[in-house]
Amino acid sequence: MKKQFLLLTVLFLTAALSLTSCGGQNQPSASASFETFSTNSASAEQTNNPEPTKEATSPAQTSSQSSTDGRIEISEGVSLVNFENESQGIKFFDLSNYSYTVPQITFETGAFAQSGKALCMDIAFMQSNGVISMQLEKETGNITDGFKQAKDYSYLRMWVNNKGESDVSIAVVLVVSEPLKNGCLNPEGAKLITVQGEEELVFTSDAADVNLNNGTGDTSLDIPAGFEGWVYYPLEGQIPWWEGTTLSKEELQNVDTISLDIRFADATLAETIILDELCLAHPEE
Numbered sequence: 001m002k003k004q005f006l007l008l009t010v011l012f013l014t015a016a017l018s019l020t021s022c023g024g025q026n027q028p029s030a031s032a033s034f035e036t037f038s039t040n041s042a043s044a045e046q047t048n049n050p051e052p053t054k055e056a057t058s059p060a061q062t063s064s065q066s067s068t069d070g071r072i073e074i075s076e077g078v079s080l081v082n083f084e085n086e087s088q089g090i091k092f093f094d095l096s097n098y099s100y101t102v103p104q105i106t107f108e109t110g111a112f113a114q115s116g117k118a119l120c121m122d123i124a125f126m127q128s129n130g131v132i133s134m135q136l137e138k139e140t141g142n143i144t145d146g147f148k149q150a151k152d153y154s155y156l157r158m159w160v161n162n163k164g165e166s167d168v169s170i171a172v173v174l175v176v177s178e179p180l181k182n183g184c185l186n187p188e189g190a191k192l193i194t195v196q197g198e199e200e201l202v203f204t205s206d207a208a209d210v211n212l213n214n215g216t217g218d219t220s221l222d223i224p225a226g227f228e229g230w231v232y233y234p235l236e237g238q239i240p241w242w243e244g245t246t247l248s249k250e251e252l253q254n255v256d257t258i259s260l261d262i263r264f265a266d267a268t269l270a271e272t273i274i275l276d277e278l279c280l281a282h283p284e285e
Helices: 003-018 141-149 211-214
Strands: 077-083 090-092 104-108 116-124 129-136 155-164 168-175 181-184 192-193 203-205 220-223 230-236 259-266 270-281
Touching: 077 141, 141 270, 155 168, 220 230, 259 270
Parallel strands: none
Antiparallel strands: 077 270, 090 129, 104 116, 116 270, 129 259, 155 230, 155 270, 168 181, 168 220, 168 259, 192 230, 203 220
16 A cells, blocks of 8 residues: 555656746655655754753643743643654655755754754755755654544644744645545644744745645745744645645544655755644644
């Protein structure tokens, strides 16, 4: 079954590359994200951040954010990925054929993270780091058990710190391995809440050009340069990714992998992007 799906995604990838271009160069699609990944060997390196690592939160719940660092308090959620296991379960699709490379990654603590450790990808103002297709598997945390509670929650929440002067577009694709099926979370209806509690205007795009192939509409949430806070993607009202499928409420409870398609508007202006605490959550009141 998985091999058949791989063949299908490769066909979609080929079609996408024939339709899309950026500066004369084909834009890769994340549709083949179930094919071959390579884990960045540098990902296991500890950052030299002098601040001590905070204790990991419970695998069942994320703790509400303390306001001692000037941030608002947020509601508890069901933890899916918290990066306490560092590089375990994180994989990247090899885009070297399209002149993109996997950026250097480290695991930050302290002010850059929501809590504990956070995944930091160093874009380093390099265009070659401007497109990232990554997959978070169940080893990254509590994805499998967490999604069993999906029917009780309305959003997938994620901490994002987009350092630099480039906007970034992120599409979130949820994957069920058996039987293999996926669905893209609809950026329409998403929310952006800054660390100060301000809700920003939401802009969406079809950064991966999925719409050119199957007319799905926008697939990515556009996160502004310098944004630091939480992004909320609605679980309901999914739209098809390259494979043309969505997940029902029942199928959401079987999700075991989260794929992220990350594309910078201008990577030469991007410093780092930091992700932390993917969880199921309710909207803030």
